[in-house]
Amino acid sequence: MGYKQMQRRDFLTIAAAGVTAASLNLPTIGRANASDIYRLKAGKATANLIGDGTGSKNCWLYNASCPGPLLRRRKGEMLNVAVINDLSTPTTVHWHGIRNINEMDGVAHLTQPPIEPGEAFLYEVPLTESGTYWYHAHTMSWEQVARGLYGPLIIDDDDDPAVDHDFTLMIDDWRLDQDGQIDDASFGSLHDWSHAGRFGNWLTVNGTSDPALSAKPGARLRLRLISAANARIFKIKIGGAAATLIAEDGAVCQAEQIEVVTLAPGQRADLIIDMDRDSIILQDVSTGTPYPAGRIIADPNLGQAEISKTPINLAAPAPIADLSAVKVIDVHMQGGAMGNLTEAIFNGDKLPLGTLAREHKKLWAFNGIVGDYNQTLADIQLGQVVALDVFNDTAWPHAMHLHGHHFWVLVDDPTADAPSGKRDTWLMPAGSRARLVFVADNPGLWLFHCHMLEHAASGMGMVLAVS
Ligand code: C2O
Ligand code: CU
Numbered sequence: 325m326g327y328k329q330m331q332r333r334d335f336l337t338i339a340a341a342g343v344t345a346a347s348l349n350l351p352t353i354g355r356a357n358a359s360d361i362y363r364l365k366a367g368k369a370t371a372n373l374i375g376d377g378t379g380s381k382n383c384w385l386y387n388a389s390c391p392g393p394l395l396r397r398r399k400g401e402m403l404n405v406a407v408i409n410d411l412s413t414p415t416t417v418h419w420h421g422i423r424n425i426n427e428m429d430g431v432a433h434l435t436q437p438p439i440e441p442g443e444a445f446l447y448e449v450p451l452t453e454s455g456t457y458w459y460h461a462h463t464m465s466w467e468q469v470a471r472g473l474y475g476p477l478i479i480d481d482d483d484d485p486a487v488d489h490d491f492t493l494m495i496d497d498w499r500l501d502q503d504g505q506i507d508d509a510s511f512g513s514l515h516d517w518s519h520a521g522r523f524g525n526w527l528t529v530n531g532t533s534d535p536a537l538s539a540k541p542g543a544r545l546r547l548r549l550i551s552a553a554n555a556r557i558f559k560i561k562i563g564g565a566a567a568t569l570i571a572e573d574g575a576v577c578q579a580e581q582i583e584v585v586t587l588a589p590g591q592r593a594d595l596i597i598d599m600d601r602d603s604i605i606l607q608d609v610s611t612g613t614p615y616p617a618g619r620i621i622a623d624p625n626l627g628q629a630e631i632s633k634t635p636i637n638l639a640a641p642a643p644i645a646d647l648s649a650v651k652v653i654d655v656h657m658q659g660g661a662m663g664n665l666t667e668a669i670f671n672g673d674k675l676p677l678g679t680l681a682r683e684h685k686k687l688w689a690f691n692g693i694v695g696d697y698n699q700t701l702a703d704i705q706l707g708q709v710v711a712l713d714v715f716n717d718t719a720w721p722h723a724m725h726l727h728g729h730h731f732w733v734l735v736d737d738p739t740a741d742a743p744s745g746k747r748d749t750w751l752m753p754a755g756s757r758a759r760l761v762f763v764a765d766n767p768g769l770w771l772f773h774c775h776m777l778e779h780a781a782s783g784m785g786m787v788l789a790v791s
Pocket of ligand 2: 722
C-alpha cells in the first residue's frame, strides 16, 4: 500500500510554507535522583501526526508523547521504570532487544500478568549491553503499538564513537482516515492479517512528518534509526552523504558504507555520517515513490563542529559460537494468503485453514501447529548452542524476532546478505531459509515470533523454554 495521497498533498504545501519545523530533541523525562525511576503512563492522547495542527485524537501514548520519552542509561546500570496503565485495557511493556531477565520481559500471560487498567508495574531491567533499543506494548501489540505505545531506549557506552550530534529517529507508518484520525475500523482486518500485515498510509519520524534537524556544519553525526511499524519494511535512503553503518539491532557490525538502510519492523540501524554538505535528505523508498522522512540541515548558528573526521574505531563483532554441539530446531513457517497450508493443529485439534481463519482468526503455523504464547517450540538446556533452522515457506516476508538473546544469521544463498554482527530481528523474504544461531545463556520462557504484529497475533510465534 502506498502512502496517503490527499495528505501527501497537504504535506507538500506545508513543507513549502516552511512550518513543519518541530523540536526534534526527544524529551528525556526527569529521573528522581534518589530512586532513579522513570515513570511511563500509558494513556489515550492526541498526537500531531500530520504536523498541521490536525490532532490525531485516538492515539495511545506514553506520557502523552509521540514517540514515548527517550529512556537513556549507561551500560552496567539498571533501567527502572514504573509503568502506569491509564488505558481502559490491559497492557505490558517489552524492552525490545534487551537481554533481559525473564520476569521483566513484559510478555503478558507468559512472563507476567497483564497490568490492568488503573494498576502499575515496576520494571527493573539490568543493562548489560550498549546500543539502540526500543520499548513497546506487548499486549495486543498489533493495536497498542499501532496507536503509538512505543519509545526509544538508548544505552551509552564508554567506547561509543565520538560525535557532534547523536540523533534518534523513530520511524512509523500510521493508517489514518480522511480526517487524520487513526483508522479504527480497519483494526483486525482479516485481509491484513493473512497478507503482509497492517500497513500505514502516513509516515512519521519522531511523531511528526518530515522533521528538520539542525546540525553544526561539518559535524559528525550518529543516526539511530528505529522502526516502530507494525508491518511495513522501510527502505531509508540517505541522500547523497557518505553513511557508515556501525550497528544493527544495537549490536556492533563490520563498518560498511551504505546508501539505503532496510528496516523491518523492530529493527534498528546506527549510522555515522559526516555532514559534508548543507543538507541531507532522508526518504523512504520502499514504495517506489520516494517519501520524505526527514532532513538534516547544517546551521552555522550552532557553532563549529568539534569532532575530527578520523576513521571510526569499532570493536569487532562477536565471532560465531562453536557449532560442534549445536542443537538444531526446525521451524517450518507456513500459512497466510497464497500459501500452502491447508490445515493446522490449534488447541489440539486439526482444523482446515478456512475454519481457523473464520472462527479463530488464526492463519499461520510453525511445523503444522498454530503458534501461541502457551505453545512451546522447544525445551533447551541452559548454555546450549542452538540453531533455529527457519524456512519461510509462505508467500510473505517475515521479521523474525527472538526475545532475551541475540543471534548470528547464516544463510545458504550466497547472493543473500547475511549480517556481520548479531541481531535480534531478522527479515526473511518469502521462500528463504536462514539459520539463526544463539547461545541459550538466559534462562526463562522466551518468545520467538514474527514482528509483523498481525502475523504474531494470528499464529506466528512460539516459546523457547531455556532452563
Ligand atoms: Cu518487539 Cu515480542 O517484540
Ligand atoms: Cu510475519
